[in-house]
Amino acid sequence: MSTNQTSKTADLQRDTIELDDKQHMTTDYGIKISDPDHWLRVVDEKHNGPSLLEDQIAREKIMRFDHERIPERVVHARGVGAFGTFRLHKSISHLTTAGVLTDTSRETPLFLRFSTVQGSKGSADTVRDVRGFAVKMYTSEGNWDIVGNNIPVFFIQDAIKFPDVIHAVKPEPHNEIPQGQSAHNNFWDFMYMHSETTHMQQWVMSDRAIPRSLRMMQGFGVNTYSLINAEGKRHFVKFHFLPELGVHSLVWDEALKICGQDPDFHRKDLMDAIDAGHFPKWKFGIQVIPEGKQDDFEFDILDATKIWPEELVPIEYIGEMELNRNIDEFFTQTEQVAFCTSHIVPGIDFSDDPLLQGRNFSYFDTQISRLGPNWQELPINRPVCPYASLVNRDGAMKHRITKGKVNYWPNRYGTNPPASPAQGGFTSYPEKQQGSKGRHFSDKFKEHFNQAQLFYNSLSPIEKMHVAKAFSFELDHCDEEIVYKRLSERLAVVDLELAQKVAKNVGGDSPEKAPKENKGQKSKGLSQLEFMPESAVITTRRIAILIADGFDYASYKSMKDALQKQNAFIFTIGPQRQGVTAETGEKVIPEHHFSGMRSTLFDATYIPGGKKHIAALSKNGVAKYWITESFAHLKAIAGLNEAVDFIQKQIGLESVKYAAGSGEVMQSYGVVTAHGSSDEHLKISAEISKDSKGFAEQFIWQVSRHRNWQRELDGLVDEVAA
Numbered sequence: 001m002s003t004n005q006t007s008k009t010a011d012l013q014r015d016t017i018e019l020d021d022k023q024h025m026t027t028d029y030g031i032k033i034s035d036p037d038h039w040l041r042v043v044d045e046k047h048n049g050p051s052l053l054e055d056q057i058a059r060e061k062i063m064r065f066d067h068e069r070i071p072e073r074v075v076h077a078r079g080v081g082a083f084g085t086f087r088l089h090k091s092i093s094h095l096t097t098a099g100v101l102t103d104t105s106r107e108t109p110l111f112l113r114f115s116t117v118q119g120s121k122g123s124a125d126t127v128r129d130v131r132g133f134a135v136k137m138y139t140s141e142g143n144w145d146i147v148g149n150n151i152p153v154f155f156i157q158d159a160i161k162f163p164d165v166i167h168a169v170k171p172e173p174h175n176e177i178p179q180g181q182s183a184h185n186n187f188w189d190f191m192y193m194h195s196e197t198t199h200m201q202q203w204v205m206s207d208r209a210i211p212r213s214l215r216m217m218q219g220f221g222v223n224t225y226s227l228i229n230a231e232g233k234r235h236f237v238k239f240h241f242l243p244e245l246g247v248h249s250l251v252w253d254e255a256l257k258i259c260g261q262d263p264d265f266h267r268k269d270l271m272d273a274i275d276a277g278h279f280p281k282w283k284f285g286i287q288v289i290p291e292g293k294q295d296d297f298e299f300d301i302l303d304a305t306k307i308w309p310e311e312l313v314p315i316e317y318i319g320e321m322e323l324n325r326n327i328d329e330f331f332t333q334t335e336q337v338a339f340c341t342s343h344i345v346p347g348i349d350f351s352d353d354p355l356l357q358g359r360n361f362s363y364f365d366t367q368i369s370r371l372g373p374n375w376q377e378l379p380i381n382r383p384v385c386p387y388a389s390l391v392n393r394d395g396a397m398k399h400r401i402t403k404g405k406v407n408y409w410p411n412r413y414g415t416n417p418p419a420s421p422a423q424g425g426f427t428s429y430p431e432k433q434q435g436s437k438g439r440h441f442s443d444k445f446k447e448h449f450n451q452a453q454l455f456y457n458s459l460s461p462i463e464k465m466h467v468a469k470a471f472s473f474e475l476d477h478c479d480e481e482i483v484y485k486r487l488s489e490r491l492a493v494v495d496l497e498l499a500q501k502v503a504k505n506v507g508g509d510s511p512e513k514a515p516k517e518n519k520g521q522k523s524k525g526l527s528q529l530e531f532m533p534e535s536a537v538i539t540t541r542r543i544a545i546l547i548a549d550g551f552d553y554a555s556y557k558s559m560k561d562a563l564q565k566q567n568a569f570i571f572t573i574g575p576q577r578q579g580v581t582a583e584t585g586e587k588v589i590p591e592h593h594f595s596g597m598r599s600t601l602f603d604a605t606y607i608p609g610g611k612k613h614i615a616a617l618s619k620n621g622v623a624k625y626w627i628t629e630s631f632a633h634l635k636a637i638a639g640l641n642e643a644v645d646f647i648q649k650q651i652g653l654e655s656v657k658y659a660a661g662s663g664e665v666m667q668s669y670g671v672v673t674a675h676g677s678s679d680e681h682l683k684i685s686a687e688i689s690k691d692s693k694g695f696a697e698q699f700i701w702q703v704s705r706h707r708n709w710q711r712e713l714d715g716l717v718d719e720v721a722a
Helices: 003-014 056-066 159-169 185-193 195-204 252-261 265-275 330-335 354-371 450-458 461-476 481-493 496-506 553-565 611-617 621-632 642-651 695-704
Strands: 041-043 079-088 107-116 131-139 142-149 225-228 234-243 281-290 316-326 436-438 542-546 569-574 604-607 636-640 665-668 671-674
Touching: 056 159, 056 354, 079 265, 079 330, 107 316, 142 234, 159 185, 159 354, 185 195, 185 481, 195 450, 195 481, 234 316, 252 461, 265 316, 461 481, 461 496, 481 496, 542 553, 542 621, 553 569, 553 636, 553 695, 604 621, 604 642, 604 695, 611 642, 621 636, 621 642, 636 642, 636 695, 642 671, 665 695, 671 695
Parallel strands: 542 569, 542 604, 604 636, 636 671
Antiparallel strands: 041 436, 079 107, 079 316, 107 131, 131 142, 225 234, 234 281, 281 316, 665 671
C-alpha cells in the first residue's frame, strides 16, 4: 500500500467511531453527559415543576432527533386522514372559557389523522404498534390540536428519552432490520433498561395494538392539560374518544397475513365506510381533577406512564366527533397536515407534565424541518378564523401576501396590535413557581409497576392469553440471550404466571417467585370486551359469500339482501370473475375470485346450498382453506343445506355441532348451520339478540359479537391449522 493510500485510510478511520463501554456519552460539541434521562427542571420540595428550555443537552438531543429524517415523518409516517365535525352536547363553562367546550350551538370542523408509529410510509397497516390519533379542530378562536394515541399511556416519563425509545424500536442501525416491528433485540433491551415502560408494554402486547379497524379503537390525549375557567381557576384534564362501533381487534395470525395480502387494509376500511355514508363516530369525554387535589393519589397525575383510573376519576362524556368526508388529495392534506401539542386555545393550557413540555418543543421544531417555517399557512393547517402576524412575514414557501410598511411591534401606525384577554387574547395560567434547578421527578414517578399489574388484572382470560402469546412472539425474535431472559424475568413483577408462560416459550429462566406482590386490583375500561355493543350492529362488517356453478340462488340472494339491510358490506367470492351460474340459471358476477382474495380480509363467511356448487367447492383448495382459516381466526361462519357437510369436513372437530334435520338451526362456537328452505330461515325480525332462533338472525348476532373467543379458550384453534 502506498503512503498516499495509507493516509487516506487513516483519514477514513478517524471518521469512524467505535462505541463501547469505555467511550462516555457526550454532546455533539464534546462535553460529557452525566444524566441523559431527565430534562433540567425547576423543582420544589416535592420535585415537581416545569422543564427549562435552557437545558442545552436536552435541546440538542431533541433537535437532532427531530431533523434526522427528511422529509418523511420520523414517527407516524404511515397515516390516513379524514375530515369531520365536533359537536358539543354539554357545556363545561364552569371549567373552561374555551368556546369549543362551552358553546353547544357550534359545529367545529376538524381533521383526524390516524397512523402507525414505528414504520416508514411504505410499511403495512396491521403491524403490532401504537396508533396515532391526532385531531385538529378548526375552532373560532384558532386551531386546537389533540395529538393523541389509541393507548392512554406512553413508554417514557420525560421527553428527553423520546429519541432513545424511537431509535430502539426503529430498524437496527447496522442492518436497517426489521421494518415496522418491535420484535427485535434493541427494542426489548430498551424496555428492560427502563422499568417505567412496564405499564406501556402491557398495552402494546395486548390486542389494543392490532385493531380491527381505525373506526373501532379508542383515542386518548395521553398528556395532562389544564382547563381554565372565567374565575381563573384551574382543573387538570385528560381527553378521551370512545368509538360508537365498539373496541375490536384482529387476531395475531390474521394481522400478520393481512400485512402481505392487503397492506392498506385500515386506510381502505376507513375510506370505504365514509364513502358509503357510514360515518364513524366517537363520544368525546374528559377526566378532571381540581387544582389542589393533584396530590391525593398514589401516582403522580403528571406522569404519562400512568392512567387516571375511572373509579377515582370518572370520565364525563360531553360531545361527539364524526368523520364524514374523505380527503381530496393525499399529499396536500394527509401528508402535509402538521400537528402540535402546543396548539391550544384560550381556556385550555398546559401542565408541568414533563413529556408534554418536551413534545411542545419537539413537534413545532419537527414541522419546520419537514415543511418549512411557513408550514402553518398550508391549506390543511390554516385556521378558519381570521389570523394575521405582523412579524412572521418572510421565510421559505411563504404563501400569504401582507401589505403595509411595517413588520414590527410597536409601530407608529398601531398596526396589528395584540389582543387583551377581554378581546380573546391568550394568557397563560399564572402558576407560581419556586424551586431550584435539578434533573429530578417527584417520588411518585419512581413507582413503575402498580398500574402494569392493574391493567393486566383487568383483562379478560382471552386477552391475558393474547398478551402472553404476544410477548412470546416478540421475544422469540430476539436472538441475544440477555435480552429475552431479562425481559421474561421482568414480567414476574406484573404476574408470575404470565412470566412463567413467556419464559418457557422463549427460553428464559422460569421465575419461581414474584418479586412484587400482585393484590389483584382491577379498573374499569381497560378490557376491550367492556365496549361490546349490546345490540346486533354489523354496520360496515365485511362478509364474504362463497359460490361456484350450481349454487342455490334463492338462499344466496335472500341472505345477501338481509345482510345489506343491516348495512354490512357484502362481497361475492367465486372461482372466477367472468360470472358464476346458479342451478336455476341466474348469473352472478363475483367481486373477487378465490385466488385474488383471502378470508383474512373479511369478518364472516356465508355459504349457500346447491349440490353441484358444494361439489365444486370441495375440489377447490383455496375455498376449503378459507373455512379452516376463518374458524382459526374465530370468525362467524354460516352454511345452509349442502354447505353444512362442507363446513363440517373442513373444520373436522367433534366439539362443533351442526344442524342435522330439516328446519333445524344450530349455533355452535359461532358456526351457524341449518337445513330447509331459504324462506323459513332467512327472515329477519326487528330485534335480534343472542336468543334469536332464526338462521340469518343467529348469523347476524354472531357477526356482531366480532369473534368467538371460546374457540381459543377451549383449545379448538390449536386443533385446526390456520
